[in-house]
Amino acid sequence: MTAVSIATIGSPRLTMGFDRFDRIDLDRHRALHGALAVPTLEELLKITEAVDIRGRGGAAFPFARKLMAVAKQVGRPGDVDDFLLPGEEDDHRGRRQKRAVVVVNGSEGEPGSKKDKVLLTRNPHLVLDGAQIAATALGTRDIVIAIEDETAARSMRAAIVERRMPAEVVRLPERFISGESGAVIRAINGETPIPPGRKVRAAESGVDGRPTLLSNTETFAQLAVLVSLGPDLYASVGTDSEPGTTLLTVGGTTVVECPLGTPLASVFAQCGVQPGQGVLVGGYHGEWITPEAARTAIVSRAGFQAVGGSLGAGIILPLPEGTCPLREVARIASYMAGQSAGQCGPCRLGLPDLYRSLEALVDGSGSPELVRRAAGIGRGRGACSHPDGTARFALSALNTFARDIEIHQLNGTCGQPCFGVLPLPVPGGGESKFAIDWSRCEGHGLCAYLVPELIQLDRYGFPVVLDAEIPGWMETDAQRAVAMCPALALRMVPVMAKQPKAKRK
Incomplete structure (x- = not known):
């Protein structure tokens, strides 16, 4: 993994000890975070609802609702009875029911995100604590960690050996859509790791057709911190509606832990960066916001929505001065067109057309109307969220870089080169x-x-x-x-x- 710097605003929680240790082993983890607590399902539901903990992979789905959905499929909480058949469990009414699976989604297909890889490599035990807490509450021992990065995978395998726990690490291909929940489930099941093309609830039928609780890496780390601190202390930082801290990846190179409610300007000051020509928030399925909006934005779901953005997976990408914004946007659109699963019209034809309309903006022959038309075709009809997310990225650029579009239409160029500052994966040799x-x-x-x-x-x-x-x-x-x-x-x-x-x- 590319070297990533760590910064904190306020007291660290998820990144505690990162200033002293490159990797926190089990003994150090227990010294920092205490022994593992294992609340019952009822207790866990109560504390996760109290602080309304949300998924940190981008969708911000309430964790308590996911947990309850899986619990209803399992039938009852409790320890797994060793005498039952593999994958089965008796409930109090004597019915055979499949045992749940807990999946840690460690896939970061977003090139601009590094926070989950940092957690997996620097303190894998905090993530495993969260997974084990959820698994125990659901009465299962079955935990799967799905990871793209080999360094992170090695770290997790070593942590599993340290804990002597029966968890499994599954490698995923390094593609943008690999982190979509359906693609993760398919990969674990040995199928092609692409979105399934139809809505399948993991809570009902996930790994091996069993009820599956799937959340991203930071979500499980946050769960471990919440159980360790308790809801009152956990909510002592953050906002009333969004308590706790969050992890941001700024510029693709710095992971920042800060309380929710922190001004984005304070994050930039901590990282030594400026808003530049505009800021992309939420990653390549997110939105561009203007420098003026970035200076007033608050780091939270509500705070970013107020300025036309979204927190998403916590990706913050300022676009520095000196590079052509339209070429940078078109460059990412080209990448996104190549990252689709190709199983529906909006991906197969819509995304290439969207890229062509952006390229026409670059040479001055296009117009915002053509981009909007290309982005609108097939909206909401894709087999997954990839075409809609990419369209959202492109459409937000029309507002943020409106002046640049006028200059390109007038002169055919803005005179600035494209330095490729927005992060993309390095070609592996087979492309x-x-x-x-x-x-x-x-x-x-x-x-x-x-x-x-x-x-x-x-x-x-x-x-x-x-x-x-x-x-x-x-x-x-x-x-x-x-x-x-x-x-x-x-x-x-x-x-x-x-x-x-x-x-x-």
Whole structure:
């Protein structure tokens, strides 16, 4: 994992001890946070409802409601009876019912987020405390930790050995959509790790078809802190409606723990950054806000909503001066188009069209209306939230960078280069994109017929190739298009990792 700095505002909770230890082992964890407490289901429901603890993966779903939904499927709380068949449990009415599974979603497909990886690598025992608290309340020992990052996976495996607990670590592919709950469940079940395309409640049918409690890494760490402190002490910081602390990833390189209700300006001051030309809050499914809004924003769900943003998974990405905002937005839209599962029209065709409309803004030939039209097609009809989230990202840029759009329409450019400051994954070596040998191309147009998602024809009948990575789900169609090109002009070339730009003076 790329080196990440840690900062705190106020007294640390989740990051306690990070200033002294690179990794907190079990003995140090117990010295810092105390012995593991195991409340009953009734007690756990009471304290999680008292502070209204919410999921920290982006959706902010009430944890108590998730817990209750799984508990209802299980039938009763209590210890697992060893004599029952694997995966089954008797309730007080004598019925056979499947035992619950607790899943820690440690997948951070968002390139700008580092908070969960930090928790998994620096204090894995705090996360396991939360998972074990939930599992005990539900009467199960079955815990699965789903992780993309290998360093984080090694840390969790070592922690599991230290605790001698029967938990399992499952590796996920490093893709943006891998962290979607349905994709996580499918990966654990040995299926293709993409959203299922239809709403499936994990509480009813998750891992192996069993009732599953799935929340992200920080949520379980917050649960452990809540049980350790109790609701009153836990709520001694934060706001009345949103108590406690939260983790933010600022600029993709600094993880900050701060009380909810902290001014965003204080977070920037702690990290030594400025709002720049605008701030993306909530990640690549979030919203852009203006520098003026960022200076008045309060770190909380309500605080960000008041300025047109969303807290999401706590990703804060200021866009510094000197780089072209529209090119940065289009660059991310290209990445998002390549990260889809390709199982519905809004992803297969809608996201490439959205990227094309943003590229037209960059060269001055497009308009905000064309972007809105591309973003609106298929809204709410996707197989998952990926197309709607990407559309939200693009639409918010129209307001925040309205002046830049006018300059590009007037001059065809703003005169600024694109330094690629918004974080993206480094290509792993297997990615490719289309290229055309123009000395051979005769404008047959077959490629646009075979892969309309990435190739369209201009008014003269020649191909216009989307400068985007070829998604995995298009690999077969892409190879077929290359093989069938009559002029042998279409090729697939490797996506090369971009070299770092020289620092601007």
